[in-house]
Amino acid sequence: MKTDFKWIRIIELSLILFVAMIVAVSVGSANLSVEDSLKIVLDKLPLLGNLVDVSDLGTTYEVIVWKVRMPRIIMSALVGGALAVVGAAFQGVFGNSLADPHILGVSSGAALGATFGMLTGISVSFFGLGPIGVFAFIGAIIAVFFVYNVSKIGGEISTTNMLLTGTAISTMLSSIISLLMTFDQERIDRVYMWTLGSFTAANWEKNAFLVIIVTIGVAIMFSLSGKLNVMMMGEEEAKSLGVDTVRTRRTIIIVSSMLVASSVSVSGVIGFVGLIIPHTVRMIGGPNNKKLMPYAFLCGAIFLLMCDTIARTIASPTEIPVGIITSIFGAPYFVALIIKNKKKV
Amino acid sequence: MEERLQQISAENIVWQPSKKKAPVLDHIDLELKEGCFYGILGPNGAGKTSLVRQLLRFKDSTSGTVSLDYTDIRDIKRNDIAKKLAFLPQIxxxxxxxxxxxxxxMGREPYRKNFVPLSNEDIKAIDEAMKFTDCEKLRDKSISFISGGERQRVMIARTIAQDTPWIILDEPVSSLDITHQTQLMRLLDNLRNEKKKTVVAILHDINLATGFCTHLVFMKNGRVFKEGAVEELLTQENLKELYDMEFEFIDVEGRNRPYVVPKYL
Known part of the structure; x- marks a missing residue:
């Protein structure tokens, strides 16, 4: 038996993720020692919880660690992982290095939905999602449904059409948001900040919703990774190797859209993760989706978790939208990687 | 190789890309039998690649039926076709x-299940295929950075790993130099002799085809106009009709079939 990915890498990355979580949970306006926060986190885990004693730490710290910071950390990791996996899948399915999770108009649809939610002030909720989240989710689904159906030619999806329609719809929806904001200038700030992404509103209830969708979605994506590999060699080759290309492509696009819609509806539009993480992992580990996807999931989780920690601590008490951090720190690193890779060839 | 496939037959195949266009395949009847090495020859635009696409069910025909051992190919799951027919594309x-x-x-894809890593049987098939095609040294190299001849051998290795009784190839030698062309044809011949595979290849070089194939299929204007054993088909009249050119046959020592030379103006 031989896996395509290396277990040792998975363990290493998981350890890094865990350490990053513990460090992230310790830093903030109230600084805790890493040791204390580790104790509080371990106390909450099944089995291990019996081994640590937290009675001397006081409930304030427990609230800060477990009720305030941890939900946010878990959410940023889940969203980061999901966006990175979707980015990897889209770059493969569309055969385009510029493809990222927002390319099909899902996120613009979500943003328009969120704007609508903010401007009308209708109150609905679902799974811990407030009105903004619910409207964002609906907007995302409507947008991708539209793009998907326009791009269908005789039952088959044309990937080129889909990219073009997605881009056109994204631009149109963004313009509608701008238009709405022109008429309601008082709320421009809120809408604008939302589109840059933030994990401020994280809680355990939203995480429960996210965990279910991300687990199922990412598992389906992993299960299709071998078929996606073959499809990247060419449509007819994939068919000759027994792959139902039409069905595989459709499944990847629908599952990805669900992942992006849920991510965006809890945290806003966070750019760059889904573009640079898969590319970075590919430059180091190659294009084989069977290893690219699991590595990208963990790297995306680590990256977004770190970016969010920076976003909430660097200018404390002011919060910087996390989308700004992903780009400011991500882009130079990415460019450096491209230059380094160029020298190698 | 557990699977067997005794014959592929095409009955009255018509393929018309759209109603306004002329048919690319115009009522094709063809029977291919196991154990042979078929060379499909014909001028550009004759419909060779389109025919192969029908045999592999890449496109649905406008009318007519392709059958694998008397079962309509449309009733066979794609994954099961992939256990009988391997394909090597032109590009x-x-x-x-x-x-x-x-x-x-990737040749093992038809046998693999979700989340299950490569089995020992898969690994054995992959190693054997690389050994047979002499690709072991290339193992960890990227396919972007190897030569055209090496890449073609790697692709053949993939079709061997796919472990199918038949292999279909679309112009496997057209981008190779004469040494690599001969090597590749010899490799296909070995596949037929040692691994008992049936080989169907679209070819442009008449002498390579007659040197290695057992049977020829001549295609022109969307039709199969002659098919049969090489000895029967290899006449100056047939070739003239196929390519609209005059050919001269030269006997070469050590070669069992005449060498075909086109007469230029």
């Missing part, structure tokens, strides 16, 4: 940086 996409090992491993 190989080398823009994605897969390693040679990964490309050969």
């Amino acid at each position: 190989i996409n080398s823009s994605v940086d897969f390693t040679v090992q990964e490309v050969v491993a």
Whole structure:
């Protein structure tokens, strides 16, 4: 038996993720020692919880660690992982290095939905999602449904059409948001900040919703990774190797859209993760989706978790939208990687 | 190789890309039998690639039926077709940086289940295929950075790893130099003799075809106008009709079939 990915890498990355979580949970306006926060986190885990004693730490710290910071950390990791996996899948399915999770108009649809939610002030909720989240989710689904159906030619999806329609719809929806904001200038700030992404509103209830969708979605994506590999060699080759290309492509696009819609509806539009993480992992580990996807999931989780920690601590008490951090720190690193890779060839 | 496939037959195949256009395949009847090495010859635009696409069910025909051992190919699951027929396309996409090992491993895709890593049987098939095609040294190289001849061998290795009784190839030698062309044809011949595979290849070089094939299929204007054993088909009249050119036959020592030379003006 031989896996395509290396277990040792998975363990290493998981350890890094865990350490990053513990460090992230310790830093903030109230600084805790890493040791204390580790104790509080371990106390909450099944089995291990019996081994640590937290009675001397006081409930304030427990609230800060477990009720305030941890939900946010878990959410940023889940969203980061999901966006990175979707980015990897889209770059493969569309055969385009510029493809990222927002390319099909899902996120613009979500943003328009969120704007609508903010401007009308209708109150609905679902799974811990407030009105903004619910409207964002609906907007995302409507947008991708539209793009998907326009791009269908005789039952088959044309990937080129889909990219073009997605881009056109994204631009149109963004313009509608701008238009709405022109008429309601008082709320421009809120809408604008939302589109840059933030994990401020994280809680355990939203995480429960996210965990279910991300687990199922990412598992389906992993299960299709071998078929996606073959499809990247060419449509007819994939068919000759027994792959139902039409069905595989459709499944990847629908599952990805669900992942992006849920991510965006809890945290806003966070750019760059889904573009640079898969590319970075590919430059180091190659294009084989069977290893690219699991590595990208963990790297995306680590990256977004770190970016969010920076976003909430660097200018404390002011919060910087996390989308700004992903780009400011991500882009130079990415460019450096491209230059380094160029020298190698 | 557990699977067997005694024959592929095409009955009255018509393929018309759209109603306004002329049919690319115009009532084709053809029977291919196991154990042979078929060379499909004909001028550009004769419909050779389109015919192969029908045999592999890449496109649905406008009318007519392709059958694998008397079962309509439309009633066979794609994954089951992939256990009987392997395919090597004319153009190989080398823009994605897969390693040679990964490309050969793709041949096992029809046998693999979700979340299950490569089994020992898979690994054995992959190693054997690489050994047979002399690709072992290339194992960890990227397919983007190997030569055209090496890439063609890697692709053949993938079809061997796929472990099918038949292999269909679309112009496997057209981009290779004469040494590599001969090597590749010899490799296909070995596949037929040692691995008992049936080989169907679209070819443009008449002498390579007559040197290695057992049977020829002549195609022109969307029709099969002659098919049969090489000895029967290899006449100056047939070739003239096929290519609209005059040919001269020269006997070469050590070669069992005449060498075909086109007469230029």
